[in-house]
Amino acid sequence: TESKFRRHGGDLKTRSTELGSAATGSPVTPLLLASTTGKKSIVLSSETRKELAKQAKVTKEERRAQIDQRYKYLISRLADGIGLSEQQVEEAIISDDKFQLIEQFFGSSGLKKLIFFYQDVLQKLNTSLRSDGSTNSLLQKKLFISMGSTENIMGTCAFFLRTSDKVITASNVSQEVNFGMFDSTNGKILQGLEFFLSQVMAPALKSQENWGAVKEGLKSSQVQDFLHSVDKFMGTLSSSRQNIEDKIQLTKVDIDIDISSLQNPSDYIAAG
Template sequence: TENKYRGCGGNLKTRSTELGSAVTGSSLTAVLPASILILKETTVKKSIVLSSESRKELAKQAKVTKEERRAQIDGRHKYLISRLADGIDLSEQQVEDAIISDDKFQLIGQFFGPNGLKKLLFFYQDVLQQKSNASLMSDGSTNSLPQKKLFITMGSTEDFTGTCAFFLRTSDEVITASNVSQEVNFGMFDCTNGNILQGLESFLSQIMIPALKSQQ
């Protein structure tokens, strides 16, 4: 009886060893059932398709949003756009495209309203922008290149390293296309050298102080 059990144990051990060798020494396709591999491959393909469809849907929504905002552009917006284009040396079309693509576009409406925002700030500086066809690096990051970008800002969340353009209200009246040039002041100062104080000092000495003296 003892020999019989030993024999059975030996057979089980041998079979277990053979199975282990088959798993470790063979490819995954040789060990796993074909149905599991097909299911896995189908799931991966489905994920890729869904990801592509999601990107297309987001792009479609962004396009609709931009066109809706473009339809809202009136004389007040065009005044801001023309001042920004002249000051930053961009075309008015470039400025308009930047504004309607901005996540903070609603701040412009808040600036125009009665008792609205006292200031409206724009930064024009290098920002890291991911390429649309960028591939993942080995560390999980993506290829990004610094590019000049004009964007609306509250002035408290982004580092200031370029040019700041600002609009200031002179009263709490609602801003219209007919009074925007009287109710809104425009100014700029440069900080491309990374020194905000120097940029502000230059703005005050070259623009603000001469303007105040001319009104005396």
């Protein structure tokens, strides 16, 4: 019995060690190992948690060392737009699982866009461990990198767009990268997009003097057609938003005609 108990304990320790060695450098929270019965949870040893935290700290410092003027440009734009300090933005970026996307964005012919969400996220409170092994959770504001399709936008969306396929360097980042953001609080993405287009993009386009190869600028019929299509799209966007918000209400109308007796178009025309 004694040897069996030791062997079982040894297996558990081995599994815990394997988990610790396989952990990446992303922000780490204490892990829980669920038993096969699903009724009990075993907390990893303090040594394992310390090792995971140590690995996470090393990775964050390695990422911090990569931050140059290109990163600082992004950080300053995010801090100004969202209302956080540059230190808070930097800490959020180096703690993000998708940190590598930033370098992919900077590369030659790299990612065309880099998206950040700033919104309430359900965070686990690891210090509040319940008797059943579960943890308490709390909604907290968090800035994180998003692919744009894997998370629902429920807060602020900030984005960077490349203007060419050139390598983004410290000297050209302010010319080659555009920054924008819109508010989608409570998931109202259409309202946020409508405001962004009508109050930011459309006025900027209509005041732009240089249209590249189009020498006539705003006088060009091509440019005017484009601006007209933008206005038309904003109108469609506004109409869609109002429809979703139940702005169109149908009212009951009393009529003296029994429409059940109408059989063909001519009957409807005669009844009208």
